[in-house]
Amino acid sequence: xxxxxxxxxxxxxxxxxxxxxxxxxxxxxxxxxxxxxxxxxxxxxxxxxxxxxxxxxxxxxxxxxxxxxxxxxxxxxxxxxxxxxx
Numbered sequence: 512x513x514x515x516x517x518x519x520x521x522x523x524x525x526x527x528x529x530x531x532x533x534x535x536x537x538x539x540x541x542x543x544x545x546x547x548x549x550x551x552x553x554x555x556x557x558x559x560x561x562x563x564x565x566x567x568x569x570x571x572x573x574x575x576x577x578x579x580x581x582x583x584x585x586x587x588x589x590x591x592x593x594x595x596x597x
Contacts, residue, residue, distance in 0.1 A: 521560040521567075528563075540586040548590050562586050 528537040537559060544555035562585035570577055 517564050518557055518560045521563050522556055525556055525559045525563060528559075536583050536586060540589060544589060550590070558589050559586065562589065 525537065528534040529541055531537075540559055541552075541555050544550040544558060545552055550558065562582060565585055566578060566582045569575075569581070
């Protein structure tokens with residue numbers, strides 16, 4: 512699975528997180544990226560999905576549970592975490 516298909520596969524999870532009361536920070540990140548950073552909505556969703564992919568990958572590598580704090584830190588680092596990722 513390439514990076515683009517992985518991101519596409521995670522978009523439904525990101526959409527669900529944006530609607531969930533348990534993950535308000537995901538919607539807040541989306542709003543910040545679109546309104547403050549001038550991302551297109553699609554680019555903002557892709558950036559959030561990239562963070563989710565990173566944390567999911569780390570779970571697999573480290574054989575551990577999802578680290579919500581780390582996920583929030585990745586989201587907080589956007590867009591600076593994407594610089595140079597063209």
